[in-house]
Structures are given as C-alpha cells and as structure tokens.
Amino acid sequence: MMQSRVRLTKPLARCARAFSAQPSPFDATGDAVDALRNELTKTCDEVVAAGKKLNWVFLGAPGVGKGTYASRVAKQMKIPHVSMGDLVRAEIKGETAIGKEMRALAAAGALVPDETVLEILRLRIEKGKKDGERGFLLDGFPRTVPQAERLNDMVEVTSALNLTLREDILVEKCCGRRECGECGKAFNIAVIRSEKEGEPTIVMPPLNPPEACLGKMTQRADDTEDVVRARLDVYKKATIPVEEYYRNKGLLSEFPIMGGIPETTPMLLKHIIDILRRR
C-alpha cells in the first residue's frame, strides 16, 4: 500500500553496504539448508523436463510472511514471484487510471474489484507466456472464489499452498512490519513469543534493521491495527472459501508457521519438494 515515506538525504550506497554485511537469515548458509535449496531447484527442473508447469498459488492471511517466503522459494524454483499487492501498489504509485481508482480501496484494506485485478494479472501472465517463463508463484491472488474460477479459465494452477498462523500473532506481525525508505528492504520489529498451555509454542524473533537503516523506517499505511483487523475480516470472509475451492480440487496443502525464518525455511523447502514429487 501507500507508504508513509520520509525524504532521505543519505546516499543509497551506505544502506546497501550495510545490508550486504548482514545476510538475511533465509540466505544463511548451512549444509543442510543448501542441500534442500539445491534439491528444490533440481526437483523443479525435473518437473519442467517432464512437460509440466510450475503454476503455484500461495494462500495465507496478511502478516503470515507469505511475501517473504514466496519471493525466496520462487527464486529457488526459478519461477517469477508474482505479488498481486505489489502489482496493485505499482499501479497506485504510477498514478495510472486504474491506480487512481484503487488508491482509496487499498488504503482502507478493502479488496479491489475482481475485474480490475484480473486485468492486471492477465497482462502479467501473458507477458510470462511470451517470455517463456516456466510457471509462476502467485501471492495475493486469488482472494475470492470468483477470482479462483477466473484464474482457472486463464491458466492451470498446479498447486496451492496455504500458510497458516494464529490470528493474534498475525496482527502483531503486520503492525511490526517496516521498510527502509532508502533501500527498500523489509524488516519486522515485532517480538513474538507465545507459550500458552495446551498450544504449540511459537517463537519469532524480530528481523531488525541494520544501523544504517534505523531512522529511515517507513510503515505501510494499511499496517495499523484497525486496518489490519479489517483486512483479516476480509480475509476470513472472502479467502477462506478459496482454501476450500483448492481443497476440493485436491490441490491444497497446509503449512503451519511455528517459528522464525531460519527454522521455517528448511521445513517449507521439504514440504514443497514432497508435493512436487507426489504430483
């Protein structure tokens, strides 16, 4: 969504340097995780060599970390990460005719009309076909059953993955999201530690910015608690039926998020490899 950006004077390079000195936990090396990453790429290559598409949909409520995981996994699968939210934000930022229509809706956490998002997506999928892309990882689409049906008319979805997380944690995580106004990297300042009796322990350390980005943090206008709760309501009403839609087609798998990126990554990689091998 629109960002409450600050005007910055410091050069971009300083921030970028600070980042290269601080590897993201997902990118951290470790023999076991590296082996899984390579195995995922290899498995995807085999799927494509067998003449199949890698047309994946990631489902999950706002704050679940869908975008973070989707972008990294897509890279490993050698398919583009197509984020509907990013496509919508690009239209808004570019002040296109569609963008102007969408601005108020998006700022309130409401969904943009199906016809509008479908048109944006159709153009992106056609471009991918023209460029010979071997699939896509869709994030933030479909969010309603009619969208899922229209997507099904446009292209075959081969897998739907549902990332889940407890609702109170989703709210905290959305409110903790920050982005560096200079280099654009994403962080999360929320400290999650939930140890309720009778429930699984969920621990997610914050993803803090390096010193160079401190003081340059911006927050999405729709990441305030009220708007987050409104987005979660929209999610429950409109998107939970989408899970059912893919479950009925035998395409849905569930992946509960229980920890931070370093703990979740290997489990998620394994989960996706297993699905690819089964199909």
Ligand SMILES: Nc1ncnc2c1ncn2[C@@H]1O[C@H](COP(=O)(O)OP(=O)(O)O)[C@@H](O)[C@H]1O
């Ligand atoms: N599939 C979609 N259908 C309708 N509106 C969408 C869709 N995807 C994104 N949007 C619009 O863009 C906004 C931002 O999307 P996104 O970044 O995916 O949000 P969130 O963090 O709530 O998942 C949404 O609140 C909505 O207004």
